[in-house]
Amino acid sequence: MPHTLTVDGKKYPLNSQQTLLENLESQAIKAEFHCRDGHCGACRCTLVSGQVNYITYPMAYLRENEILLCCSQSKSDISITR
Numbered sequence: 001m002p003h004t005l006t007v008d009g010k011k012y013p014l015n016s017q018q019t020l021l022e023n024l025e026s027q028a029i030k031a032e033f034h035c036r037d038g039h040c041g042a043c044r045c046t047l048v049s050g051q052v053n054y055i056t057y058p059m060a061y062l063r064e065n066e067i068l069l070c071c072s073q074s075k076s077d078i079s080i081t082r
């Protein structure tokens with residue numbers, strides 16, 4: 001069963017082969033980004049629930065409940081707030 005991406009309370013289908021940033025872009029959800037490589041932190045957001053897998057090690061500073069959208073893929077249903 002496909003996973004679900006919840007952004008600020010709204011639900012979207014989630015493609016686990018794409019990064020979370022690519023998922024937001026494919027749903028035409030506005031997302032902040034700059035480097036797309038885990039360095040700048042512009043794509044940082046709060047992970048409400050779910051688990052992600054980093055395809056590139058996140059270099060930007062993250063608090064415990066924060067993730068980088070540009071370099072992570074979903075391992076489960078994901079809920080984020082921005």
Ligand code: FES
Pocket residue numbers: 032033034035036037038039040041042043044060068069070071
């Ligand atoms: S866009 Fe720079 S860390 Fe994600």
